[in-house]
Amino acid sequence: xxxxxSQGINFTLFMGGLTAVCAGVAFxxxxxxxxxxxxxxxxxxxxxxxxxxIKPLEGKTGGTPQPAVMKLIGVVVVLAGxxxxxxxxxxxxxxxxxxxxxxxxxxxxxxxxxxxxxxxxNKNAIWKA
Amino acid sequence: MRIARxxxxxxxxxxxxxxxxxxxxxxxxxxxxxxxxLKDALSKAPTTATLANGxxxxxxxxxxxxxxxxxxxxxxxxxxxxxxxxxNKIAVNFVWTLITGFLVMFMQAGFAMVESGLCRVxxxxxxxxxxxxxxxxxLFAYWIIGFAIQMGGAAGNGNLGGLxxxxxxxxxxxxxxxxxxxxxxxMFLARSTYDVGVMVIFLxxxxxxxxxxxxxxGACAERWKFLxxxxxxxxxxxxxxxxxxxWAWGGGWLSQLGVNAGLGKGYCDFAxxxxxxxxxxxxxxAVAMIIGPxxxxxxxxxxxNAIIGHDISAVLIGCFILAFGWFGFNPGSTLGxxxxxxxxxxxxxxxxxxxxxxxxxGALLYMWVVKGKPDASMSGNGILAGLVAITAPSGFVNTTxxxxxxxxxxxxxxxxxxxxxxxxxxxxxxxxVSVHGTCGLWGxxxxxxxxxxxxxxxxxxxxVTGSVTGLFYGDASQLVAQIVGCATxxxxxxxxxxxxxxxxxxxxxxxxxxxxxxxxxxxPEMGQLGYPEFVFKPEPDVLLxxxxxxxx
Numbered sequence: 001x002x003x004x005x006s007q008g009i010n011f012t013l014f015m016g017g018l019t020a021v022c023a024g025v026a027f028x029x030x031x032x033x034x035x036x037x038x039x040x041x042x043x044x045x046x047x048x049x050x051x052x053x054i055k056p057l058e059g060k061t062g063g064t065p066q067p068a069v070m071k072l073i074g075v076v077v078v079l080a081g082x083x084x085x086x087x088x089x090x091x092x093x094x095x096x097x098x099x100x101x102x103x104x105x106x107x108x109x110x111x112x113x114x115x116x117x118x119x120x121x122n123k124n125a126i127w128k129a
Numbered sequence: 130m131r132i133a134r135x136x137x138x139x140x141x142x143x144x145x146x147x148x149x150x151x152x153x154x155x156x157x158x159x160x161x162x163x164x165x166x167l168k169d170a171l172s173k174a175p176t177t178a179t180l181a182n183g184x185x186x187x188x189x190x191x192x193x194x195x196x197x198x199x200x201x202x203x204x205x206x207x208x209x210x211x212x213x214x215x216x217n218k219i220a221v222n223f224v225w226t227l228i229t230g231f232l233v234m235f236m237q238a239g240f241a242m243v244e245s246g247l248c249r250v251x252x253x254x255x256x257x258x259x260x261x262x263x264x265x266x267x268l269f270a271y272w273i274i275g276f277a278i279q280m281g282g283a284a285g286n287g288n289l290g291g292l293x294x295x296x297x298x299x300x301x302x303x304x305x306x307x308x309x310x311x312x313x314x315x316m317f318l319a320r321s322t323y324d325v326g327v328m329v330i331f332l333x334x335x336x337x338x339x340x341x342x343x344x345x346x347g348a349c350a351e352r353w354k355f356l357x358x359x360x361x362x363x364x365x366x367x368x369x370x371x372x373x374x375x376w377a378w379g380g381g382w383l384s385q386l387g388v389n390a391g392l393g394k395g396y397c398d399f400a401x402x403x404x405x406x407x408x409x410x411x412x413x414x415a416v417a418m419i420i421g422p423x424x425x426x427x428x429x430x431x432x433x434n435a436i437i438g439h440d441i442s443a444v445l446i447g448c449f450i451l452a453f454g455w456f457g458f459n460p461g462s463t464l465g466x467x468x469x470x471x472x473x474x475x476x477x478x479x480x481x482x483x484x485x486x487x488x489x490x491g492a493l494l495y496m497w498v499v500k501g502k503p504d505a506s507m508s509g510n511g512i513l514a515g516l517v518a519i520t521a522p523s524g525f526v527n528t529t530x531x532x533x534x535x536x537x538x539x540x541x542x543x544x545x546x547x548x549x550x551x552x553x554x555x556x557x558x559x560x561x562v563s564v565h566g567t568c569g570l571w572g573x574x575x576x577x578x579x580x581x582x583x584x585x586x587x588x589x590x591x592x593v594t595g596s597v598t599g600l601f602y603g604d605a606s607q608l609v610a611q612i613v614g615c616a617t618x619x620x621x622x623x624x625x626x627x628x629x630x631x632x633x634x635x636x637x638x639x640x641x642x643x644x645x646x647x648x649x650x651x652x653p654e655m656g657q658l659g660y661p662e663f664v665f666k667p668e669p670d671v672l673l674x675x676x677x678x679x680x681x
Contacts, residue, residue, distance in 0.1 A: 002650075002653030003654045019273055022273040022316055022317070025274075026277075026316035026319065027319075036174070039517075051356070054459060058638050058642050059644060060642060060644075061638065061642055062352065062422075062646055063634075071631070072455050075628060078623060082619070083620070085612070085617075085620070086613075089390055095605045098609045099609050103612060105616050105620070107619075109619040109620040109623075113623065114552070114553060118554065121418045125422070125427070127426070127427035127428065127429060129263045129429075
């Protein structure tokens, strides 16, 4: 299956829902806005459910399932590097100390991408079969 | 007698000093126009009858007669003249910002040509359509919410009249200091943001945002389901980009690192190496990782195959279009041509073209020396890498710094392309991750080294008095601020994009089927071939065997 009418209908619903949600938030103090917000959320949810329902019709893809836990660990490490950088700014007021903690945190984030996430997404790659 | 002589000399000296002081005072005082002088100017202005004869020399068009009068009874006043001068300043800045914004908008055409040219002919329509539709997706998402998140608290820009209606930033208090997180007004450009200045900044920021979105389509070309691309692009334009944009440009916490944490002038990114290019490049990396490589890109032993694009002429013309558009990107980021140090636009434009030049040298020479050929596609990526890298520092460095930054970017993009392909095993058909991600990060970092402390846009940057100065010119703390920005790009933006697109993958599937991929995306996804009269080559065996190998 490639692009279909169902995809088009659900995408239209998704865009309509998103627009209504934003309108609801933007004009929240008016009465109609709350209704728009609820309607928008319903439309978006229906659209996402529609996407999920038609997904299996796509057929076999070249993207193979990869270990979710390993990917999660990678994401956590990348995020942890960034948080360390932010925390490091409050560890010391000296420029030298902050430079060291910033570089360390940045390196941890990069390592998370290169040495955990990249191997994780290639664990069961189609080209290994 | 002697006393009388001394007294006489003293008196003479005092008179001389007083006369001198009076002369200096007269010279210092600005000559003030009087009502009589205005009347005189009005009397000398050309009459309607004179103007009716035409003005071939352009000497009588545009005079005191053209200054609007607030009250016809009192006639022209100094207040009227001063108001007109103020409006002229804003008008110059509006026109400058809008025209440079139009140039940036045209970069979409360059991106479309580069990306499609580097893809195979069977995916040309699909790749062009992604570049075309991303403009629409991004613009709409930015209008309904993205702009509000990014610029909702960005009031205070004197170049565009103050933008006082953008005055609501959501702030959190940590360790006793206030940090901006996201803007809260400007959705649908309604209510108080229905304002002439806000419209100008919206247009300019929107085309920047769309540039970031279109970077992702290149890295995921030839296998990204059109539906997934559309949803992902809408969400990126609505949330991912605006959030980081707020932190850097909208009065958010990164820009406050100078005021709150004493780090230089705060995180600096003049025109968007980080905000636009690294956000786009790192999101491209996240999505490309989730989608996986194209069938046939890697062999069983992990070695990579080169999948050659179909039109190198489109690639190189696209690069030229992008280089042209970059004259909007960087000089336009002053948001004005009049006042507040904005005459530096000439320097910014020269830095931009110079970095592109040296980066082309860097990439071309690297490929020629290492691989034996002056590779065309890498040369194209070289100029783009240099332009990406100089985007952030263009307003803060001198020409020598710009040339070095560009040259480093040119070599870096070649090394990065090889690293992404051979070490990370991520398939990036156009090199978007390296051009925009790697060189975007390099551009952000380079401010921390090369900012020369001479650029003073109105006396302060990010609320800190003085000029942006890097490590080589004496301020190491600026480098720390830049590293914090890079860490945020990698640690937050990449992670956010990865998780968001992972969820989308679970819900709607990011990738087309193997049958679609092998046949080419043009017919199954778009219903029309890009080049219907072309005869396709038979596919190699590895592509035909892919369906048997697939496990999902």
